Amino acid sequence: MTLTIGVDVGGTKVLGGVVTPDGEVLTTVRRATPDDDSGQTAVVIAEVVAALVDAYPGVEAVGVGAAGWIDADRSTVMFAPNVAWRDEPLRDRIADKVGLPVVVENDGNTAAWAEFRFGAARGVSEVLLITVGTGIGGGIIADGKLFRGAYGVAGEFGHVRFVPGGLPCGCGRRGCFEQYCSGRALVREARALAEADPHRAARLLRLAGGQVDAIQGPQITQAAGEGDPAAIEAFGVIAQWLGQGLADLVSIWDPGLIVVGGGVAESGDLLIAPAREAYVAALGPRITLPVARIRAAELGNEAGLIGAADLARLR
Numbered sequence: 001m002t003l004t005i006g007v008d009v010g011g012t013k014v015l016g017g018v019v020t021p022d023g024e025v026l027t028t029v030r031r032a033t034p035d036d037d038s039g040q041t042a043v044v045i046a047e048v049v050a051a052l053v054d055a056y057p058g059v060e061a062v063g064v065g066a067a068g069w070i071d072a073d074r075s076t077v078m079f080a081p082n083v084a085w086r087d088e089p090l091r092d093r094i095a096d097k098v099g100l101p102v103v104v105e106n107d108g109n110t111a112a113w114a115e116f117r118f119g120a121a122r123g124v125s126e127v128l129l130i131t132v133g134t135g136i137g138g139g140i141i142a143d144g145k146l147f148r149g150a151y152g153v154a155g156e157f158g159h160v161r162f163v164p165g166g167l168p169c170g171c172g173r174r175g176c177f178e179q180y181c182s183g184r185a186l187v188r189e190a191r192a193l194a195e196a197d198p199h200r201a202a203r204l205l206r207l208a209g210g211q212v213d214a215i216q217g218p219q220i221t222q223a224a225g226e227g228d229p230a231a232i233e234a235f236g237v238i239a240q241w242l243g244q245g246l247a248d249l250v251s252i253w254d255p256g257l258i259v260v261g262g263g264v265a266e267s268g269d270l271l272i273a274p275a276r277e278a279y280v281a282a283l284g285p286r287i288t289l290p291v292a293r294i295r296a297a298e299l300g301n302e303a304g305l306i307g308a309a310d311l312a313r314l315r
């Protein structure tokens, strides 16, 4: 049995795991992502890989899913809106340290591949995946293959401009989708709603110790689940943007299935149910024709590492 390692590198954590050909995760290792130091991040990735190789010495290759724009030959992170990488030769840096073949891939692509191979999109050959987490990630499966585009950066749905002249984004532009539909957007909305009408946000504010500025994502999820009107409305606001965005993406891609994952989507129907309603409304008369359904991702926060490991196996 060929074992490979997958590593998911996000803005806050580096999560690695040893994965079987069936997508089963045998063990994981987790470290914090270093702040503002791209070289140190490669060191941490190598440490995670070394710990996993100690546990399973037979592993054959390493796949790394990174939150950034990866070039077409899957070696260099050209740019990362939320990590300190600029033209970072990540594949070679890691390969030098671990002595195994390394493939680097965008983290939206790794998650899409994992859901296609082992999760919510099994058996569907045309799939769009969107992850709603700190920002928005995306991946496209076309004709049963990962679609990377000419320069390796297809599926960057988070940086489609939704609002000309809108909120500034880490990519250097304004009005990007992820500024309106993401964990950050959820927190911004919930704080604004709590500030405007503390009475409607009573439950949420209690969880945050009475401080509007202390409101964070997990408290919004908990408060919404307990019926807090402001927290529910905050989810509704970002769900509106999500439904609209997915309807627009369907007009371009006509997928057979849309999979929604990421940390904010793990709140389940708090996000996905109102997003479905907004999607149907945005589709308008199109809804009477065959059109993609929206399904929740199945593999949770291990999707990225599972997909990266599988892509390393198929390299």
Ligand SMILES: [Zn+2]
Binding pocket: 158, 159, 169, 170, 171, 172, 173, 176
């Ligand atoms: Zn952007």
